[in-house]
Amino acid sequence: MIGLDTVIEGVLLGGVYALFALGLSLIFGIMRLVNLAHGDLILLAAYLVLSVTTVLGIPLIVATLLVVVVMFVAGFALQRLVLERVLGDDILPPLLVTFGLSIVIQNGLLLVYGADSRRLQAGAFESASVTLGGGLSIGLAPLTALLTAIVAVALLQLIFYRTSLGRAFRATSDNPQIAQLMGINERSVYAIAVGISLAVSVIAAITFGIRANFDPSIGPARLLYAFEAVIIGGLGSLWGTLVGGIVLGLAQTIGARINPEWQILSGHLAFLAVLMVRPRGLFPSRRP
Amino acid sequence: MSVTVARDKVEIGCDKGVAPRWQVRVGTPLSRTAAIAAVAVVVALVLLPAVASRNLIQDLIFVFTMLALAQLWNVLAGWGGLVSVGQQAFVGLGAYALFAGVVTLGIDPVFAIPLAGLFAALVAAVLGPLLFRLEGPYFAIGSWVAAEALRLICAQFKTLGGGTGMSISPSDLSQMMGLKSAQALFGLRPAAARDVLIYWIALLLAVAVTLGITAFVRSRMGLALAASRDNAAAARSVGVRTGRIRYLLWIVVAFATGMVGAVVYLQKARISPDAAFSVTDWTAYVIFIVVIGGVRTIEGPMIGVLTLWGLITYLAQYGSLYLVVLGTIAILIMLFMPKGVWGEIERRWGIRLFPTQRVLSRTSRGNESAK
Numbered sequence: 001m002i003g004l005d006t007v008i009e010g011v012l013l014g015g016v017y018a019l020f021a022l023g024l025s026l027i028f029g030i031m032r033l034v035n036l037a038h039g040d041l042i043l044l045a046a047y048l049v050l051s052v053t054t055v056l057g058i059p060l061i062v063a064t065l066l067v068v069v070v071m072f073v074a075g076f077a078l079q080r081l082v083l084e085r086v087l088g089d090d091i092l093p094p095l096l097v098t099f100g101l102s103i104v105i106q107n108g109l110l111l112v113y114g115a116d117s118r119r120l121q122a123g124a125f126e127s128a129s130v131t132l133g134g135g136l137s138i139g140l141a142p143l144t145a146l147l148t149a150i151v152a153v154a155l156l157q158l159i160f161y162r163t164s165l166g167r168a169f170r171a172t173s174d175n176p177q178i179a180q181l182m183g184i185n186e187r188s189v190y191a192i193a194v195g196i197s198l199a200v201s202v203i204a205a206i207t208f209g210i211r212a213n214f215d216p217s218i219g220p221a222r223l224l225y226a227f228e229a230v231i232i233g234g235l236g237s238l239w240g241t242l243v244g245g246i247v248l249g250l251a252q253t254i255g256a257r258i259n260p261e262w263q264i265l266s267g268h269l270a271f272l273a274v275l276m277v278r279p280r281g282l283f284p285s286r287r288p
Numbered sequence: 289m290s291v292t293v294a295r296d297k298v299e300i301g302c303d304k305g306v307a308p309r310w311q312v313r314v315g316t317p318l319s320r321t322a323a324i325a326a327v328a329v330v331v332a333l334v335l336l337p338a339v340a341s342r343n344l345i346q347d348l349i350f351v352f353t354m355l356a357l358a359q360l361w362n363v364l365a366g367w368g369g370l371v372s373v374g375q376q377a378f379v380g381l382g383a384y385a386l387f388a389g390v391v392t393l394g395i396d397p398v399f400a401i402p403l404a405g406l407f408a409a410l411v412a413a414v415l416g417p418l419l420f421r422l423e424g425p426y427f428a429i430g431s432w433v434a435a436e437a438l439r440l441i442c443a444q445f446k447t448l449g450g451g452t453g454m455s456i457s458p459s460d461l462s463q464m465m466g467l468k469s470a471q472a473l474f475g476l477r478p479a480a481a482r483d484v485l486i487y488w489i490a491l492l493l494a495v496a497v498t499l500g501i502t503a504f505v506r507s508r509m510g511l512a513l514a515a516s517r518d519n520a521a522a523a524r525s526v527g528v529r530t531g532r533i534r535y536l537l538w539i540v541v542a543f544a545t546g547m548v549g550a551v552v553y554l555q556k557a558r559i560s561p562d563a564a565f566s567v568t569d570w571t572a573y574v575i576f577i578v579v580i581g582g583v584r585t586i587e588g589p590m591i592g593v594l595t596l597w598g599l600i601t602y603l604a605q606y607g608s609l610y611l612v613v614l615g616t617i618a619i620l621i622m623l624f625m626p627k628g629v630w631g632e633i634e635r636r637w638g639i640r641l642f643p644t645q646r647v648l649s650r651t652s653r654g655n656e657s658a659k
Contacts, residue, residue, distance in 0.1 A: 034425035036373065085623050091424045095371050096579055097622045103572050104615035107608040220567065224436060227429040231422070261444070261451075268437035272418060275430070279421040 005136060006257050007250065012138070014229075014249030015146030016211070018242040019204035020222050021229035022152055023197035025241045028230065030173045030193045033087065033094055037101035039223030041198055044105055045071055046205035046214055050118055060122055060206070068202045075198035079191040087190075102219065109216035120209035145207035149245065152200060153238050159196075160238075169193060221264070228271040234281025243282060247274075312646045314506050322641035333491055337474060337484040345487045349555055351597050352490035356497040356548045357570065358577040358589035363501045364541045366584040367510065368534055369517030371424070374431030375545055376570035377438045378408040382546030383553035383564045384442050390460055392447060398465040401489065401550045408546025411438070412539045420535070432567065439565035453560025461557070486555045493551060497544055502586050505644045513537060568611070576618045582628025586642035591629050 024038045035041075045067055052063040082101075086093035128140040160166040171179040172189045180186050208214070208222075225248060233244025248267050255266020274281065337345060357375070365371040385404035389395040395403065415434050422430040443451040461467075461482060471481040504510050515523035516530035523530050549570075553559050563569070573596060581592025596614075603610040625632050633639055 032425070034428060036428070082619070082623065086626075091369070092365060092371055092583065093622050093626060095373075095425055095428050096575060097619050099373065099572070099575060100579075100615040100619040100622070102615075103568070104612050104619070107611040107615070110608040111612065220432075221436075224429065224433050227426075228433065231426065231430075265437060265440040265444075268433055268440070271433060272437065275418055275421055 004134075006253050008136070008138060009142075010250035010253035011246050012142035012146050012249070013253060014242075014246030015142070015149040016204065016207050016245070017225050017229045017248050018149040018245030019145065019152060019200070019207055020226035021233075021241045021245055022149075022156065022238065023200040023204065024223070024226045025230045025235075025238065026156065026197045026200070027193055029236055030169050031087065031190055033083065034098070035197070036095060036098040036223065037105060037219075038098075038197075038201070038226060039221065040102045040105040040109075040219035041071075042201045042205045042208070042222050043109060043214060043216060043219040045198070045202040046120065046209040047109055047113055047118070047216075049202070049206060049209065050120060053121065060120065064202065064206055068199045071198040071202050072195040075195035076191045078198075079194040080187070083194065084187065084190065102223075106216055106219050109219075113216060115215055115217070117213035117215045118209075119213050120206060122210045126210055139211075141207075141210050145211070148203060148207055149242060152203060153242050156196075156200075156238055165192065225267065228267065231281055232271060232274045234284040236285025237281075237283045240281060240283030240285075247282070310648060310650050312648055314643055314646055316640065316643055316647075318639065319641060319643050330491070330495055334488070337487060342480050342483060345483050346555070347597065349483070349487050349490045349551075351593055352487075352494040353548050353552050354573065354577060354596065355589055355593045356490075356494045357545065357574045358581075358593055359494075359497050359501050359586070360541045360545050360548075361571075361574045362578045362583065362585075362589055363505065364537060366578065367505055367517065368513055368537050369424070370534060370538060371428045372431040373428045373567070373571055373575075374433075374435035375541075375574065376565050376567050377431070377435035378412065378542045378545035379549030379552065379570040380435070380439060380442065380561070380564035381408040381411055382549030383559055384448060385546065386550035386554060387454065387456060387559050388448060390456055391454070394460075396463070396465050397461060397554055398485075398489070401547050401554070404550035405543040405545075405547035408549070409539050409543035412542030416535050416538050420531070420538075435565055435567070439561045442565070443561040449560070451561060453558065453563070455558045456554075458557075461554075483555065486551060490551050490555075493544070493548055497548075498586065500544075502642055502644070505586075509533065510644070511646075572611075572615075576614050578628075579618045579621055580628055582630035582632075582634075583626075584644075585628070585630045585634070586644065587640075588628050588630040595629075 020039075020042060023042075024035060027033050027035055048067045048070065049060070049063050052058055052066060053060055056063075058066070082097060083094060086097050122141065126141055129137045130140060130143060131137045158166075160169060168179070168184045168189050171182065171184060172186055176186050179189075229244035229248050230241050231244070232247050233240030233242065248270065251270035252263045252267040255269075256263035258266075333348075336348075340348075357379070361372070361375055364375075382404040385407035386397065386400045389400035389403055390397050419427055419430045419434060442448065448454055458478070462478060464482065464485065466485055467478065467481055470476070470485050471478060474481065474484065476484065505514075512523065512528040512530075513533050515526075515528055516533060520530045549564070553564060577592035577596050578589055579592070580595050581590065582588030599610070599614060603613060621628060627635065
């Protein structure tokens with residue numbers, strides 16, 4: 001039977017998926033860019049953290065901060081050196097460039113790290129749990145993942161609606177030409193957006209890398225989960241993306257409970273079902 | 289697709305008293321020569337098995353099937369604006385339909401190929417309305433999700449080998465239509481004769497797909513499709529039924545892609561969900577072929593597939609490095625030569641072997657020789 005434990009597990013898993021989705025949602029919203037390399041960039045971040053913690057022997061928290069900075073700079077450079085040249089009315093070039101990037105990163109990771117499964121080491125934190133009443137207990141790591149997702153959404157909302165950077169984001173998203181007339185530098189707004197997207201992906205990579213094994217081939221699947229969370233939640237709504245991630249997590253855990261082989265498939269089917277019933281997602285943005 | 293005006297012909301009022309007559313042309317003297325040369329090349333390729341080694345035949349099966357897939361993706365994404373990253377779905381469905389037909393129903397493999405295409409088209413017809421709810425770039429990932437879902441569903445069928453896949457036994461293929469005559473014709477063993485037969489089918493598919501797409505993009509329908517891509521609202525306002533034309537294209541491309549998938553796996557005779565629905569093999573390679581050769585040209589995929597063949601011959605032994613190189617080339621081409629190798633040739637020297645552009649020129653009434 002589908003018990004309360006399954007539901008809790010699904011909601012917590014949804015936190016990780018929401019974190020995958022936030023970075024994608026951010027550049028969807030601001031630049032109308034679909035980054036097909038998003039999943040592989042998450043994997044790249046996970047491997048960077050792995051290298052920094054194992055080779056340099058730095059604690060996970062410090063390594064995370066370091067890689068967040070590295071990935072922000074990488075995102076900024078990616079936009080300025082590569083993506084900027086192909087953004088335009090034609091949707092084909094940016095899709096093809098990010099798809100090429102996905103293949104390059106995936107196979108590059110395979111070359112450097114091999115095909116073996118890896119995992120981030122977080123010591124006692126990995127297996128620690130909080131005991132609830134009624135014989136239920138929640139893993140501390142998955143719980144932290146969900147809380148991190150909530151904090152991340154709240155922070156991004158704050159940046160979006162309470163800071164001048166957020167105003168620049170929203171203005172550029174609405175109309176890049178007018179935003180430029182108002183003195184906003186469109187190029188650096190876009191570059192900062194991609195930088196933030198990759199920085200958030202590092203957080204996603206860590207919450208994921210602690211709770212599950214990863215290998216270079218699983219990047220595209222992260223992209224698909226992120227995308228499903230965004231579309232289920234509704235485009236243009238960050239809180240919606242969080243709910244979308246949770247819906248996806250629930251669909252997967254409930255599917256897995258019925259038949260372990262159905263976990264991923266149930267997630268995909270839930271996405272297609274939402275697309276059929278509510279094509280604009282559960283919480284579509286009011287703006288057209 | 290653009291309508292270019294031949295400027296030297298537009299001198300209004302140069303011949304007084306004769307009403308000017310405008311004419312839209314696609315063909316050129318060069319393209320007619322190219323057509324004759326293409327016929328000669330195809331005839332040579334048909335006769336090739338008489339002298340070629342089995343290795344070359346197998347390589348060319350790869351070249352023809354990849355060419356067909358690349359042309360199909362090019363018309364879908366390049367001309368139609370339906371940038372699908374999920375075409376592996378139809379390769380896989382076609383391949384699985386062929387295996388199901390041959391192994392469980394005992395249908396002749398040659399006859400099963402069009403049936404496999406029909407099956408892929410049927411699934412496309414069902415999926416289309418759902419995926420078309422996703423605009424532009426979202427459609428790309430949506431099609432990928434659909435392909436993944438279909439891969440997982442195929443892995444559930446235990447009679448088709450589940451997650452590990454299955455093989456066609458040689459005895460299932462021994463009665464294949466035309467096999468005996470191919471054996472007798474070249475004095476080959478059954479396995480080699482089967483490759484020759486599949487080679488001809490693959491060649492036929494590649495030629496039919498290329499001809500069909502050339503004719504289509506040169507037709508009124510092709511123009512309507514390009515208009516739907518460039519500006520759907522404007523296209524609708526002049527009477528183009530944008531939704532319908534894209535839906536039909538999606539289904540027809542799935543039909544042909546399914547047949548190609550069936551042919552590929554008929555030759556391999558072994559299938560698994562991960563291989564048949566592989567995004568790298570059936571979409572990444574295909575996209576790289578089109579990008580390197582040139583999007584929205586008929587010649588581009590031909591150049592691209594020959595480049596890929598060359599790279600595979602020399603680099604495939606390096607495994608992942610090969611894909612890193614290929615991906616990097618594709619990115620650099622998109623950045624610095626967005627129209628691809630053939631697009632660059634067209635731009636520099638104005639050579640168009642299989643033109644799809646319409647050229648507007650003026651003729652005077654009664655002057656038949658005017659261009």
